[in-house]
Structures are given as C-alpha cells and as structure tokens.
Amino acid sequence: xxxxxxxxxxxxxxxxxxxxxxxxxxxxxxxxxxxxxxxxxxxxxxxxxxxxxxxxxxxxxxxxxxxxxxxxxxxxxxxxxxxxxxxxxxxxxxxxxxxxxxxxxxxxxxxxxxxxxxxxxxxxxxxxxxxxxxxxxxxxxxxxxxxxxxxxxxxxxxxxxxxxxxxxxxxxxxxxxxxxxxxxxxxxxxxxxxxxxxxxxxxxxxxxxxxxxxxxxxxxxxxxxxxxxxxxxxxxxxxxxxxxxxxxxxxxxxxxxxxxxxxxxxx
Numbered sequence: 001x002x003x004x005x006x007x008x009x010x011x012x013x014x015x016x017x018x019x020x021x022x023x024x025x026x027x028x029x030x031x032x033x034x035x036x037x038x039x040x041x042x043x044x045x046x047x048x049x050x051x052x053x054x055x056x057x058x059x060x061x062x063x064x065x066x067x068x069x070x071x072x073x074x075x076x077x078x079x080x081x082x083x084x085x086x087x088x089x090x091x092x093x094x095x096x097x098x099x100x101x102x103x104x105x106x107x108x109x110x111x112x113x114x115x116x117x118x119x120x121x122x123x124x125x126x127x128x129x130x131x132x133x134x135x136x137x138x139x140x141x142x143x144x145x146x147x148x149x150x151x152x153x154x155x156x157x158x159x160x161x162x163x164x165x166x167x168x169x170x171x172x173x174x175x176x177x178x179x180x181x182x183x184x185x186x187x188x189x190x191x192x193x194x195x196x197x198x199x200x201x202x203x204x205x206x207x208x209x210x211x212x213x214x215x216x217x218x219x220x221x222x223x224x225x226x227x228x229x230x231x232x233x234x235x236x237x238x239x240x241x242x243x244x245x246x247x248x249x250x251x252x253x254x255x256x257x258x259x260x261x262x263x264x265x266x267x
Contacts, residue, residue: 002188002241005035005157005178011066013040013053015074020053021045023068026178027052027089027154028187033207034112035185036154038068039083045074052083055119055185056103072101088152088215107153112184119185155215163218165192165205167226173197175220179204179241188258190220191235197226201234204249208258228253 005026013020021042026035040051059069081097083089091107098105106113113119163175173194178187187207194200211221233248235241243259250257 001182002179003182004191004237005180008038008068008180011061011068013038014067014069015072015077016070017073019045020051020070020074020077024050026157028157029106029153030155030213031107031153032112033187033210034106035157035180035187036106039156040077046078050083051077051080052089052097053077054098054101054103057101058119061182076101088156089154091153094153112186160220163213163220165190166219166221167224167229168222169226171197172224172226172229173200173203176202191237192229194229198230200230202236203229203232204235205229206255206258208255209253224253 009023009025011023013023021040021044023038024041025039027037027039028035035055037052037054040053042049042051053070053072057070057072059071061068080100081093083093095105157178161175161177164171165173165175173192173196175190176193177191179189179191180186181188189204189206192203192205194203205222205224209222209224211223213220232252233245246259247257
C-alpha cells in the first residue's frame with residue numbers, strides 16, 4: 001500500500017523496553033530511491049539528539065495507533081553512532097552504523113535491498129548478535145578506503161521537499177512530498193506541486209523518470225515534457241490511490257508499470 005511520508009511524521013517510536021521519540025524525517029538512498037532509515041526526535045528522552053533508526057529494526061507498524069515499534073533496546077539506541085540530520089550521510093558512516101547493530105549491507109545485488117532481507121523480514125534475533133556472525137548475509141564491500149565511502153548516499157526527505165522539478169522543456173513545479181510503498185519502503189512517487197507554473201494542481205512523478213538530480217542547485221530533472229505533466233491525472237491526497245490509479249498514470253505517460261517488471265528492476 002502507498003503511504004505519504006508526511007503522514008508518518010509524528011508517529012511514536014517504541015523500543016522493546018520503552019518509547020524513544022517520534023518520527024521526524026526519513027533518509028532515502030539516492031541511488032535507488034528507497035527509504036533506509038527514519039530519524040527519531042528524542043527531545044523528551046535524549047535532550048533533542050537526533051537518532052537514526054534503520055528500517056531493518058522496524059516491527060509491525062500500527063497505522064491506527066500511529067506507532068512504529070522497533071526491535072532494539074533504548075540502551076542500544078542511546079549508544080548508537082551519532083548523526084547530524086542537517087547533513088547527507090556517507091557510506092562510511094553507514095558501515096559503522098550497520099556494523100554496530102549487526103545488520104546486512106543493502107547495497108550491491110539486484111534487488112531493492114540487495115541480496116539481504118526486507119525490513120521486518122530479518123530472522124528473529126538478527127541484529128542482536130556480533131556483526132561477524134552474519135557475514136553470510138553481507139555483500140562484499142568496496143574498499144574501505146575508497147573515495148566512494150566518503151560520498152554522501154543518503155538524503156533527507158524533508159531537505160528534498162522544495163526542490164524544483166525540471167522537464168525537458170523547462171521548469172514544471174517543485175517537490176511537495178513522497179508516496180512510499182509500505183512493503184518495500186521504496187519511494188514510488190514524488191508529489192509535485194505545479195501551482196506556481198500554471199495555477200495547476202498536484203501530480204505524481206515516478207523516480208524511474210528522473211534523469212538527474214543537482215543537489216547543490218536543488219533541482220530534479222525528469223525525462224518528461226511540461227505538457228505531459230500538465231495533462232497528467234491530478235493527485236488528491238484525500239482520495240484513495242490504488243493500482244487502478246497507478247495504471248492510469250502510467251498509461252498517460254506511455255510507460256510500463258513497475259509491478260509488471262521483475263523485482264530487480266522494480267527499483
């Protein structure tokens with residue numbers, strides 16, 4: 001099912017032995033556009049320190065009670081590597097973080113989560129034992145001293161909101177939000193506000209159609225024409241958006257739906 005990232009902000013986060021805080025933001029992998037971590041606001045617990053929580057820790061989400069349980073203890077979270085939520089995160093930091101919890105690397109391989117497990121599907125107890133016991137689940141890493149290790153790979157959803165969307169023939173609006181697949185945690189669509197262009201409405205654009213992102217200039221370039229976007233089915237957050245609506249959107253753009261592709265390409 002598709003969920004708005006904004007809808008999840010403010011959800012309570014509960015460790016195995018008590019509350020941690022509330023969802024403040026999400027970090028996504030800018031290579032595959034999949035949510036990898038949530039940022040917890042711990043103002044009432046750790047004095048406001050932002051804490052990164054891997055989705056590998058995520059239990060069954062209580063959508064009605066607006067609660068995200070995680071399979072780690074408060075002490076583990078307290079002693080986890082620190083994070084500056086105002087900055088992008090490097091692969092080097094992720095190695096340290098995933099090593100601390102004993103979680104598999106998600107990069108490499110052909111699937112949304114590499115060759116590893118999806119969030120909430122890790123065998124019971126995994127992540128609580130020493131890191132080296134789980135080498136069978138890990139991808140062979142690139143050189144630990146490579147420049148790629150220092151490249152930022154994780155981006156804040158909140159920081160990307162407001163980025164200008166640029167079509168092949170000019171600007172078409174700005175990123176207003178994200179729709180997430182709550183099974184794989186992939187970003188299925190960018191919610192684009194076109195009101196500053198032609199007094200338009202909100203439309204959806206798939207990350208599959210993104211050609212490039214300029215993080216410095218805050219622009220997202222898509223392989224679409226402005227007229228295509230203008231005539232796209234409008235998105236209304238108050239209305240259900242299911243597979244029929246997705247099908248209409250993909251037909252409008254003359255694209256094959258991601259649900260028809262093999263899992264490795266669905267990213």
